Amino acid sequence: MRDFLRNRRSRLTPDDVGLITAGRRRTPGLRREEVATLAGVGVSWYTWLEQGRDINASAEVLDAIGGALRLTEPERAHLYVLAGLNPPLEGGAKGVEVPQQLRDLLDSWLPRPAILRDRYWNLLMVNDTAQAVFGLGDDDHNCLISFFTNARYRSMHTHWASAAPDVVAAFRADVARAPGDPEFGRVIDDLSAVSPEFAELWARHEVGLPAQSVKAVRHPEAGELLFDMTTLAVVDRPGWYLEFYNPQPGSETGHRLGLLVVRNPG
Known part of the structure; x- marks a missing residue:
């Protein structure tokens, strides 16, 4: 969990997620507090999650973090697995286009x-x-x-x-x-x-x-x-x-x- 979230956070820039920054940044990618703000969760809670502490993360919170980090569907499913939850499932057959x-x-x-x-x-x-x-x-x-x-x-x-x-x-x-x-x-x-x-x-x-x-x-x-x-x-x-x-x-x-x-x- 720690390595995955750090890696996903480091690949994004403030411009990628619509944040305005000023001055020189020593940290590559987004800061933890920026991810927490984008996801609507507490900075301390997100820090604990990234540190791999034993805390409970709901599907709604994981979805919010996945959105903040611009995760792809496979990455989002991987985040669920790391958090000990079943990955989200796609809907039924209505409107499905078979390749x-x-x-x-x-x-x-x-x-x-x-x-x-x-x-x-x-x-x-x-x-x-x-x-x-x-x-x-x-x-x-x-x-x-x-x-x-x-x-x-x-x-x-x-x-x-x-x-x-x-x-x-x-x-x-x-x-x-x-x-x-x-x-x-x-x-x-x-x-x-x-x-x-x-x-x-x-x-x-x-x-x-x-x-x-x-x-x-x-x-x-x-x-x-x-x-x-x-x-x-x-x-x-x-x-x-x-x-x-x-x-x-x-x-x-x-x-x-x-x-x-x-x-x-x-």
Whole structure:
């Protein structure tokens, strides 16, 4: 904490933050009292924080200090970690623009299914095969909500009932990483209001960590499909995840998937 704040403070000049100074300055960058003034905190308190003393810093105060020091988003997240707090999370999927490189990546996985989602399990992009194979439509915006409310998806999921507890447990593990996050709360409240099954499973408080897994689908045209699913984090987009589905070796999935794509091009 001490070294990080000193370094960030030394790289700024009074002109950078709109301060007017007179005379020669012996200290490179901003002074501690200037940072404290810009952040609206006491000079002694900021000094203790920079010295790494055991004091409590709220998210609001850290945001103010981050603004005063002109921290970037990664630097701001690092400040939270140094202070022992969870880094701030970005909002949900509304208005999110998916970079063309990621769009091209999902399309390059065709004819195999691929999905891009965020930490709240909001669907950011679904390639054409994923839509056809998993029964996802234009009204599907969240993986968890669709899992419980999309009748077509449920009917196609071979082991829906046995998979449901694991799905909810995995979602709870994600929620636990961001206590009090309102977007997670919105998903939980909205789904609980329309799905008694989800509400019952959520009340169990089971927690599980998803790993590489198998997804089984009974498609009305292609029949039984088995996929190995691998989830990858998008490093330059914290909270975004790519789900790639590969036909399970030894199954007829690859052949059946090819026939499905031929019958339903584009």
